[in-house]
Amino acid sequence: MILQGKSAKSPLSWINPAEGTLMSKTWISSIFFAVKFIVGDSMLKKAILVILILTSLFLAMFISYSKNGIQPTFVSATDQSELCNDVLIMLLRPTIQQGVDDYYKRYLTETPGVGSDSVKISDIRKSSDGGYDITVNVLPYYGPHNSVGKDQMLLYVTENS
Template sequence: MKRLILFMTLFLALSILFPNPISAKGSDVTTDSRELMVHDALMLFLLDPLDKAIGNYYSKMLLEIPTVYPYDIKMIDTKRVAGFRSFHFTFTLEVEPVIGPHISVGKDRLTFEISPLLPEQVKLTKYKHLKTYELPLNWKHLVKPYRD
């Protein structure tokens, strides 16, 4: 009995101290849940600034601007900037933009700041291109020629 109580206390303490980050990929996406609804709503809110950042980066190398689908956005980190119950957040997302029939062109990590004190309420604070994927032969015509 003491072991069970000790185990339950330890499990509860670890669950509180090390909660899982919000991630639709790590959750059961076959049924709706409160976590999945909040994740999807947040991704819709961030989709426009995310598309602008992706378009700005990839327009330098591709003739077609890649698409990011809200269900393919992975939440890496979430923080409250000013502490408990503040409404100033940072969200770090990882995306794989695609062209055509879901052909991944790269992998990127973006950090957004969200606050009612920001003029647009959403601000891109960091953009890191992690990986570039080579396009299949029949899609290479979309790659811009290299110039010095």
């Protein structure tokens, strides 16, 4: 049996020139006929079996990984406290940077930076009027390791500020 391409319209369609009949019109059938042509009838069943097994394994791994990726993550109480502390520092950082800028502009030509890792909350107290007094320790810096001082700031946070 000799296989050849039918026409430029459908290069994946194969015909049997002896009978003039169409053997396949799909990608999958074309692949199976190509495997049959290359390896012969005896190996075709083995090749199909290997392809099916590999496809099944791939789908099983994909489904397993996608289900495991959706599992909820539980955070311990200490981790939760650290996360709240980090979020509070992130929210206060623009105000802290403004305070550092206002203070150091009198002494330096460039204002030092303030990163989240250079701010530590030392105390939080609730005020009688409903606001919060937050004391932070700040290490403003130039470059990667050039600290310009150790500062303590008192921030007053209210619902309207």
